[in-house]
Amino acid sequence: MKAETEISLAIKSFGFQWQKYMFIAAVMSLGIAVFLVVSNLYINLTSAFEQPHLHQLYKPVLNDWKKDEAFDELDSSKLPPLMSYQNSMALAQIEPGQNASSFKTEVIYYPSQAQSLSLLPLSTRVSSISFFEIFNLHFKFGGKDELTQKSGAWVVLSNQTNERLFAGANSVGKKLNLNGHYFEVAAVLEEKTHLFREHDVVNGAFEGSEDIYLPWQAADVLNPVIRGKKLCKDGKYASRYLDVKEGSCLWVNHWVKLADSELHAYEQEVSSYAQQLSATGMLTGETPYQIYRAKDWYEKSGVINNDSKIFPLLAIAFMFVCAVNACVILYAQAIEQKPDAANWYAFGLSRRSILSVFLIQSGICSLFIVALTFVFSLVGISVFKGIFPAYETSLYLGLDSFFIMVVISISFMLFFSLFPGISLSRVKPVVYLKQGGVA
Amino acid sequence: MLKINGLSKYFQSGEVLTKAIDGISMSVGSGEFVAITGASGAGKSTLLNVLGLLENFNEGSYEINGTEVSKMGDRQKAQVRNENIGFIFQSFNLLPYLSVYENIELPLKIRGINKSERKKSVEQLLEKFGLANRAKHLPSQLSGGQQQRVSIARALSCAPKLILADEPTGNLNSEMANEVFSMFEEINREGTTILVVTHDEGLASRAHKTIQIGDGKVMQVS
Ligand SMILES: Nc1ncnc2c1ncn2[C@@H]1O[C@H](COP(=O)(O)OP(=O)(O)O)[C@@H](O)[C@H]1O
Numbered sequence: 064m065k066a067e068t069e070i071s072l073a074i075k076s077f078g079f080q081w082q083k084y085m086f087i088a089a090v091m092s093l094g095i096a097v098f099l100v101v102s103n104l105y106i107n108l109t110s111a112f113e114q115p116h117l118h119q120l121y122k123p124v125l126n127d128w129k130k131d132e133a134f135d136e137l138d139s140s141k142l143p144p145l146m147s148y149q150n151s152m153a154l155a156q157i158e159p160g161q162n163a164s165s166f167k168t169e170v171i172y173y174p175s176q177a178q179s180l181s182l183l184p185l186s187t188r189v190s191s192i193s194f195f196e197i198f199n200l201h202f203k204f205g206g207k208d209e210l211t212q213k214s215g216a217w218v219v220l221s222n223q224t225n226e227r228l229f230a231g232a233n234s235v236g237k238k239l240n241l242n243g244h245y246f247e248v249a250a251v252l253e254e255k256t257h258l259f260r261e262h263d264v265v266n267g268a269f270e271g272s273e274d275i276y277l278p279w280q281a282a283d284v285l286n287p288v289i290r291g292k293k294l295c296k297d298g299k300y301a302s303r304y305l306d307v308k309e310g311s312c313l314w315v316n317h318w319v320k321l322a323d324s325e326l327h328a329y330e331q332e333v334s335s336y337a338q339q340l341s342a343t344g345m346l347t348g349e350t351p352y353q354i355y356r357a358k359d360w361y362e363k364s365g366v367i368n369n370d371s372k373i374f375p376l377l378a379i380a381f382m383f384v385c386a387v388n389a390c391v392i393l394y395a396q397a398i399e400q401k402p403d404a405a406n407w408y409a410f411g412l413s414r415r416s417i418l419s420v421f422l423i424q425s426g427i428c429s430l431f432i433v434a435l436t437f438v439f440s441l442v443g444i445s446v447f448k449g450i451f452p453a454y455e456t457s458l459y460l461g462l463d464s465f466f467i468m469v470v471i472s473i474s475f476m477l478f479f480s481l482f483p484g485i486s487l488s489r490v491k492p493v494v495y496l497k498q499g500g501v502a
Numbered sequence: 503m504l505k506i507n508g509l510s511k512y513f514q515s516g517e518v519l520t521k522a523i524d525g526i527s528m529s530v531g532s533g534e535f536v537a538i539t540g541a542s543g544a545g546k547s548t549l550l551n552v553l554g555l556l557e558n559f560n561e562g563s564y565e566i567n568g569t570e571v572s573k574m575g576d577r578q579k580a581q582v583r584n585e586n587i588g589f590i591f592q593s594f595n596l597l598p599y600l601s602v603y604e605n606i607e608l609p610l611k612i613r614g615i616n617k618s619e620r621k622k623s624v625e626q627l628l629e630k631f632g633l634a635n636r637a638k639h640l641p642s643q644l645s646g647g648q649q650q651r652v653s654i655a656r657a658l659s660c661a662p663k664l665i666l667a668d669e670p671t672g673n674l675n676s677e678m679a680n681e682v683f684s685m686f687e688e689i690n691r692e693g694t695t696i697l698v699v700t701h702d703e704g705l706a707s708r709a710h711k712t713i714q715i716g717d718g719k720v721m722q723v724s
């Protein structure tokens with residue numbers, strides 16, 4: 064029995080039953096495409112941990128709040144560790160390396176008369192200059208020199224904000240009216256080129272990035288609205304920065320960049336600072352302080368939260384369901400093909416060749432699965448990018464995805480064809496030849 | 503060419519055991535034209551299926567061209583069917599998605615004959631059976647008589663030594679049935695052994711030998 068004959072028979076009979084095979088291909092490729100897109104996303108997300116600059120980043124946390132103080136209106140049993148402005152500034156003094164403190168707020172942009180814009184609320188991060196270095200953010204226009212020159216009166220725009228306010232032109236030196244005060248643009252950030260975003264660490268997963276960045280001095284001037292924890296300090300309602308600046312419940316993000324050799328000394332400094340605070344009754348709990356590595360903080364703050372860990376599993380489950388469906392259709396397909404097989408058998412095809420023909424048909428189908436998976440994945444990815452523009456450049460179908468696609472398609476199809484194929488090859492020819500009437 | 507001895511074939515369905523063939527012994531020589539007759543349910547089809555290696559038997563022995571069938575494996579049987587036996591069925595059993603040409607070509611393909619030789623053989627057969635202008639048609643576009651001619655051409659395509667036909671005229675009118683038997687006579691004259699099951703006594707009388715079967719046994723040979 065020549066392979067050529069089996070192939071040509073398979074092609075003919077595939078052509079006859081192409082609709083059913085296309086259905087199988089559609090179902091199967093949907094499953095694989097979902098799996099590919101989701102796993103791609105997941106790998107993208109997790110590989111963000113491996114960026115070299117993250118290995119030197121640490122986050123000291125002081126658990127300096129008291130249970131009897133009113134804090135968050137929502138879930139008082141799971142309160143986040145807190146770093147007050149005071150503590151952050153104090154720690155900044157003892158740090159041997161670079162440090163970055165920041166908090167998230169909102170200011171209102173007052174457009175100039177030339178601009179046809181209305182009042183624009185801007186999501187704002189108040190931060191130290193070293194924030195940009197520590198989180199490895201690159202500038203499109205301007206840079207560190209401009210930031211230091213303008214000392215306490217700079218503003219850094221995200222690329223998107225620069226597009227919105229200045230149509231993408233170099234806006235360094237331009238003045239912005241924020242909450243009625245003027246700040247000079249010192250720099251514009253480059254478009255993010257990878258999935259890791261500094262705000263994933265400071266804000267948690269999938270929160271939007273900031274529109275602008277301002278220096279700490281600006282917070283004193285603008286006294287912006289505090290987000291989140293409104294009830295603070297003896298149950299008093301605090302909504303603005305200055306209300307809580309000196310208190311203990313301004314949640315400041317504090318990061319420090321340390322070489323391995325500096326870590327030990329730093330830990331001791333933080334420990335002794337925490338002991339001082341504990342002595343005054345400021346800190347409670349058995350572990351008044353902790354130092355997290357960036358990677359651990361990622362885990363803790365849920366950048367890769369349990370939900371996103373479930374997605375790859377769900378995708379696998381979905382792919383499995385699709386495979387089961389495809390398998391059922393394949394089996395029905397084999398049953399329907401029995402009269403043909405009986406005919407082939409009568410004219411000299413061995414049972415083994417019947418199985419081969421069926422497997423070749425599935426092989427052809429798997430080529431369509433590859434093609435459709437490719438299409439579905441591309442569609443899926445572009446839809447996802449439409450929803451989350453941050454993934455614009457980081458999410459794509461690489462050669463490895465393509466390879467996985469081919470391997471999964473072919474192996475799935477061959478595996479799931481084996482059982483129906485064997486059942487087809489065991490056809491009782493007499494039963495189907497007697498029924499006859501194929502034509 | 504065929505030699506069977508005490509051949510039996512049973513079907514077990516539930517509690518009931520049917521002896522479709524009950525110890526038949528006979529031999530068919532090369533070049534014979536044999537008609538098999540008998541009432542419905544007598545075991546004619548079963549006998550033909552066993553002779554055609556489409557079905558196994560339970561007892562007895564069966565030799566085809568000197569080889570004992572029960573000792574053959576599936577592949578060897580497939581090869582014997584392909585090279586030595588041509589089947590013609592009552593309901594034609596043409597593959598619906600293959601053209602007339604491709605249906606006739608199929609056994610040659612299975613045999614592994616190369617394309618140009620296949621073409622030569624198929625075209626000869628198309629010519630011989632008056633199907634030359636139907637080569638590209640699908641079976642569904644042909645009349646019953648034409649379909650049966652295609653199936654005869656297919657049975658002959660590998661130039662088998664033996665043709666097995668199970669009521670080949672059952673779905674045809676008497677004129678077409680006559681035509682089919684004339685073809686058989688011609689094929690037989692060229693040296694092919696033919697075993698044909700038929701109800702029609704008139705047609706059966708055109709064979710060299712008639713074997714009447716009843717209840718799975720040979721009733722009469724004439
Ligand atoms: N696959 C089968 N299962 C059970 N009984 C069968 C099967 N095929 C044939 N038989 C029985 O064997 C007997 C002979 O059948 P068959 O050879 O088809 O007769 P004929 O062709 O002479 O009409 C019948 O009684 C029939 O019911």
Ligand SMILES: [Mg+2]
Binds near residue numbers: 546547548
């Ligand atoms: Mg019958």
